[in-house]
Amino acid sequence: MKQIAVFGYNRLSFEAISRLDKEFYRIVVIDHDPVKAALARENGFETANIDFRSDDDLRLAGVGGHIDTLFCFFDTDSENVFLTLSARALDPNLNIVAIVDSPESAEKLIAAGANKIIDPYEICGRKIHDMLKRPDITEIFDHTVFGRHDLHLAEVAIPEHSFLENIHASQLELGSQYNLLLIGIVNKKVSDRLHFVGEEIDRRLNVGDILVILGPSREIRAFKQDVENEYCHVGPK
Amino acid sequence: MFAKLVVYCAYYLKAAHWYKCSKAFFFDLLENRQSRRKKYFDATMILLLVSSVIFLIYDIEHTDSKMGGYFELAILMVFIVEYLLRGWIYSDTYKIVIEEYEKALYLNLPFKLSGIYKKLVAKDLEYVTSVFAVIDVLAILPSYRPLDILRIFIIFRLFKLFRYSDSAKLFADALASKRFELTTLLIFTCFLVFIASVSIYMFEYQNNAGVNTLFDAFYWTVVTLATVGFGDITPQTTGGRWVTIFLILASLGVLSFFTSILIAAFSEKMLSVRESRTYAELAHYDNFIIICGFGRVGQEIARHLHEEQKKFVIIDKSPFKVQAAKSRGYLAIENDASNNEVLLNAGICHGATAILCITGDDVVNVYITLTSRHLNKELRIISRANRHDNVNKLYQAGANQVIRPFEIAGMLAAEFVGQPVAFEAISGILQSQSDIVMESVLVSEKSPLEDQNIGQLDLEQRKLTLLGVISANPIHLKHKNKYPVNQQHFYFNPARQFILRRGDILVLLGRKYGIDHFRDQVEQRRLFARKSI
DSSP, X not given: OEEEEXXXXXXXHHHHHHHSOTTTEXXXXXXXXHHHHHXXXXXXOEEEOOOTTOHXXXXXXXXXXXXXXXXXXXXXXXXXXXXXXXXXXXXXTOEEEEEOSSTTHHHHHHXXXXXXXXXXXXXXXXXXXXXXXXXXXXXXXXXXXXXXSSOEEEEEEOOTTOTTTTOBGGXXXXXXXXXXXXXXXXXXXXXXXXXXXXXXXXXXXXXXXXXEEEXXXXXXXXXXXXXXXXXXXXXXX | OHHHHHHHHHHHHHHOHHHHHHHHHHHHHHTOTTOHHHHHHHHXXXXXXHHHHHHHHHHHHOTTOHHHHHHHHHHHHHHHHHHHHHHHHHOXXXXXXXXXXXXXXXXXXXXXXXXXXXXXXXXXXXXXXXXXXXXXXXXXGGGSGGGGGGGGGGGGGGGGHHHHOHHHHHHHHXXXXXXXXXXXXXXXXXXXXXXXXXXXXXXXXXXXXXXXSHHHHHHHHHHHXXXXXXXXXXXXXXXXXXXXXXXXXXXXXXXXXXXXXXXXXXXXXXXHHHHHHHHHHHHHOSSEEEEEOOSHHHHHHHHHHHHTTOEEEEXXXXXXXXXXXXXXXXXXXXXXXTSHHHHHHTTTTTTEEEXXXXXXOHHHHHHHHHHHXXXXXXXXXXXXXXXXXXXXXXXXXXXXXEEXXXXXXXXXXXXXXXXXXXXXXHHHHXXXXXXXXXXXXXXXXXXXXXXXXXXXXXXXXXTOEEEEEEEOOGGGGGSSSEEEETTEEEEESOOTTOBOOTTOEEEEEEEHHHHHHHXXXXXXXXXXXXXXX
């Protein structure tokens, strides 16, 4: 089970937490403002009231220990930069996601060691622009992949001894076997870059490759199970 | 009998199509500020005016030239016709007649023409005495030869320029807005001039060679009051000098007061002048977007639209934000977007295709949404909700789409934690950052795609991935994997047997030029098919 620490309780962190599957993640909300911490507790989240400025307090909360992912969701950029910096010093492998209020703070957060910067205003602006530019597709995507409908993007890593090993991407036939669409493949050995299907020649799949697929969650689950099952063989027809 | 004929004529005109059309034509030509015809007409008239004055100057030196006379006559005809036409479109006579007639009919009173005459005369007088009509007459009169003395008034023709030039109109408007101050000042000035003239006349008459009539005294007063002081008449008596001292002091006050009124009027007007320029530019566009609020979200959208060379206008209350928008070369209006007039001027009912209500304040967003929907039923409205509770209020107010910045950001954060690769992939596609894009291809009428099944499309050969089909056609409902969105369905990963129908939209993933090529081919074959029919 992945451990996520969410620093700063506000609208944004609320949205993010609500989206995360409680089965797979253990989430703890941390805010130095007792009022906000109390509010989070009222809403049913596990909370801790510590001061993020103190390294000892951070260690107490599990940073540098069992925490895998850190959300820096404070309202002010300076607090987020400070937290990112402290957390990165405590744990070089921590996955840090930070939000940014003013665009010039993005560089500072990256320099402080954040893995991913999220700029709500930029995203929102781009989204609205997208709505104007191609209303059909945006709406479909909002309602299906990102929305209430059961259509999701997922990553599937190819384990050893899987039936996927050494077959070609074109032989997968995910569409007919699983009702899934293969969007792309990442060859982890080479780089983190995603190669879209159709973009290049038919690839032979290797252990460690990551498949990015789109489809209903039931199908995704079934596919994942089959991939991990050594004895399963869903070959081409 | 005659009254009946008049009423009959009025009803005939009311029904006559040609009458309405011709009236609309001349209204467009003379008065409608939105029309292109008026612009051409105005330019022609300005040209005529200027050349008529040039001919006047030419005439002074060459009194017997005939060409000037003919030209003058032609211009005169144009002016008279214009004057009459303006009088014609100023009011609708037949409407007055019909109104009176129906009133009489309703009240069971005898219908009398005299009442109508009164109203018509009143209406005509209203036109004749309006400032512009007077200027028009002044432009025509001097051409009447027996009144040769009036030829100097031909210069008045230039006043007609006010009619044809918007900036001249603004100048007049600026002065008109300070009517009260100017009138007060004028009264005071008249009073001052009167006292000074009479006093100087009393003191200087017979003591001064320059002051022989009251007019001389008046002339001296005006020259002194204006602080011009030619020095051709100077006071000779002690009394006259005292009058001069007082006049000079008073005139300094009058002049500074006058200057301050002018400056105030212009600085006030300058704001609306700038705005009206923006409005004038917007009037040229027939497809633009109104962005209300130039915060971070607004800036982001504006940047994208600007890159794509799309037309848009920004409305914001804050002068700093408007200044920031202008410094980036965007069209911007500093005003309250919830004001009907501001939105109307910005073209919400003509030309605007969408409005974005994206200020940081939900109350303001709801209000602008409501105002926009009230003004234009067809417009696309996208609004921003900062709090979840307000989403429904925005929909109620008439928004087509509501967007929540914090929800999207939270969602992306959650998505990133679960599957960073997929997240980057999909956000890359959605933001068109990679070569791979997601685009739609419409199955239009006579398209070769129509009635074909998916298997025949050969998409794999084209290196395209079909994500799904968007369709409102009920014929597809038997297929699996459908997701209802609004009135249509999204058919995810459709089977090879899926038959495409007119109006369906294919959602394709692939390289930009791959999709473009596919679309081009489809279009070409469609055109080809049409020709062969």
